[in-house]
Amino acid sequence: MAATVGSALYWWARTKGEQNAIIVAGEAxxxxxxxxxxxRIARTIVERGIEPGDRVGVLGPNSLTWPVVALGVLKAGAVLVPLNPRFKPAELRKVADxxxxxxxxxxxxxxxxxxxxxxxxxxFDTLMFTDVVPLREGGRDDFRIDIAPEDPTALLFTSGSTGLSKGVICTNRTLLNIxxxxxxxxxxxxxxxxxxxxxxxVFTPGLVWGLVMTTVLGGTLIIEKELDPGRAAxxxxxxxxQALFGVPLIFEAISRSREFENADLSSLRTAIVGGAAVAPALLQRWADKGVALRQIYGMTEAGGVATATLVAESFDHPDTCGSGSIFSEVKVIREDGxxxxxxxxxxxxxxGPGVTPGYWNDAESTASALRDGWLYSGDLGTLDEDGRVKFVDRLKDLIITGGINISPVEIERVISEIPGVExxxxxxxxxERFGETPAAIxxxxxxxxxxxxxxxxxxxxADYKVPRYVVIRDEPLPRLPSGKLSKTAIRFEYRDVSERFDKVR
Structure with a gap:
């Protein structure tokens, strides 16, 4: 069955082949x-021995080549594994394993x-971008291998509260459902x-809501190598x-640029923001330009966006994230279910239709997260009388910095290796900039x-995981009766750590 991202690309190449699909730094x-x-990349990968279902990692920052390679991996029938370019070798090894x-x-x-x-x-085998860039030149090449709708097509790794990376499975069906x-x-x-x-x-918003969404819908994706607020405006x-999405710091930075004041935003119809609380003043600055920012709640396991505020309710209910979508539902339960x-x-x-079927080779985590048809988020929230969801806190121990998940356990393990750390x-x-940042006590x-x-x-x-605050103390950390560290007590004691202590980096 040809219900794949590759088959969509084939269709648009046939029907509007001269339209720009991707633009990076002015190159289209x-x-x-x-x-x-x-x-041609897909054909090369297959000739190198990659078979359908094999996992292929793609590493690197935003560039013109990266999305082409990613699509080549999908068209080879392989499973795409985006690799964070900020990874150190040990982190890269962990995800590869x-x-x-x-x-x-x-x-x-x-x-x-x-x-x-x-x-x-x-x-594992390696292929450098210098090997695939020359493949840009050549004749027509419609090579692709289609795989079944339920077959995995991408693994998106997200940090878990245990400190172990977990590969969220995306199938052809879940991607197209999204x-x-x-x-x-x-x-x-x-x-x-x-x-x-x-x-x-490399993250869910960029891959799923950027590259996949654009390719399937035959649109144009303008990819910036890094955030330049004035240029973005x-x-x-x-x-x-027509569409812009990201964490609050992106919308904040753009709105503070000099170019924002005179920018024509009349075409922008979809502006979604999530990953941290959105200040009413930020909503107002974009509203003054005729743009209603829609706050979202979601997670990688649910395709990134599970619910978003309706435009009509963006000001009346600024602290909520909508009430689901046409096929996606949200509810809140007590501890007894x-x-x-x-x-x-x-x-x-x-x-909903975009929820993952599970984690890669992790039956235990899959069984814990997916029960009776529902994805248990590990997040604390409320619903109002009309079913609008409000995010309150995380039940699981994660730090979200600039929309990127960080596992405190991973950093704790690294620091505990230092001789002299008790x-x-x-x-x-x-x-102020990233919403949250790691602090080590x-x-x-x-x-x-x-x-x-x-x-x-x-x-x-990776640099974003390195603590910006390090508090050295003489007395033992608070513990529970079980002997485990009391994270609740530690968080309370250092709830104002960013006000009481200076950054160390």
């Missing part, structure tokens, strides 16, 4: 060019990182529309952008200081 690829280049990656495709500047990661475990549901309301995405992406392609008007009353706090549950707890500290001996902790973390984890 038409649908015909994108089809042919990704087809969890996914069972057999090939990694990366830019040349990441060759040393990839090679070091290979040396930490079982080997696109289908996103087009059904007047406020949704439309065929042929133009979207601006200022987020990394100009692009919105000059390219008649019964439905919570309006306004009563409980765990948020989700179900105890460590990593919590979220408030941050550490008891030490033998003169371990904050600089040594930062230096150690910087060698082993």
């Amino acid at each position: 690829l038409t649908y015909r060019e994108l089809q042919d280049w990704s087809g 969890d996914a069972g990656v057999t090939m990694v495709i990366a830019p040349e500047e990441f060759a040393a990182t990839v090679e070091e990661a290979r040396g930490l475990g079982d080997t 696109v289908f549901e996103a087009t059904l309301t007047e406020e949704g995405f439309r065929p042929g529309s133009t979207s601006l992406l200022v987020l990394p392609l 100009k692009i919105l008007g000059e390219h008649n952008v 019964t439905d919570a009353a309006p306004g009563e706090e409980g765990e948020i549950l989700l179900r 105890e460590v707890a990593v919590i979220a500290a408030s941050d 550490v008891t030490v001996k033998d003169g371990v200081d904050a600089a040594a902790i930062v230096e150690h973390c910087d060698r082993l984890v």
Whole structure:
């Protein structure tokens, strides 16, 4: 059955091949060019021994080549595994092992990182971007291998509260379901529309709501290599952008640029924001330009967006995230599993066509998260009388910085390896720019200081995981009667850590 992202690309290449599909730094690829280049990449991958169902990692920051390679992987029938370019070799190795990656495709500047990661475990094949860039030239190439609707087509890794990476399975069906549901309301995405992406392609918003959404709907995706607020404001008007999505800091930065005041935003019909609380003043600044920001609640396991505020309710209910969608439902339950009353706090549950069928090779986590047709989010929330969901807090121990999940357990494990560290707890500290940032509360001996902790973390984890606050204390950390650290007590004691202590980096 040809219900795949690759079959959609084939259709648009046939019917409007001269339309721009992707634009990066002013360089454009038409649908015909994108089809042919990704087809040649797919053919090359298969010739290198990749078979349907094999996992292929794609590493690197936003570029013109990255989305073409990703589509080539999908058209080869392989399972795409986006790899965070900020990973250190040990982190890359962990995801490669969890996914069972057999090939990694990366830019040349990441060759040393990839090679070091290979040396930490079982080997995998590598292909450099320098090998695939020449494939841009050549004749027509419609090569693709279709796989079944329920077959996995991508693994999106997200940090869990246990500190173990978990690969969220996306099948052909779930990806196309996400696109289908996103087009059904007047406020949704439309065929042929133009979207601006200022987020990394490797995460759910960039891959699913950027590349996949655009490719299936035959639109144009403008990809920025990094966020330049003034440039983004100009692009919105000059390219008649219809869709923009991201975390609050993106909308905040754009609205504070000088170019924002004179930007023509009349074409922008879909502006969705999530990952952190949205200040009413930010809503107002965009409303003054005729744009209603729609707050969303979602998670990778639910396709990124499970519910979004309706435009008509964006000001009347600024602290809510809508009441689901046409086919996606949300509810809140008590600890005993019964439905919570309006306004009563409980765990948020989700179900809908974009929910993952489970985690890769992790039956235990799948059984815990997916029960009786519902996805248990691990988040605390409420519903009002009309079913609007309000996010309250996370039941699971995660830090979200700039929309990226960080597992405190992972950072705690790294810091605990330092000789002289006796105890460590990593919590979220408030941050004006990123919403949250890691803070490490550490008891030490033998003169371990904050600089040594930062230096150690910087060698082993991505920079956004390195604590910006390090508090050294003499007395033991609070513990529960069971002997475990009391994260609740630690968070309360250091609830104002960003006000009481200076940043260490």
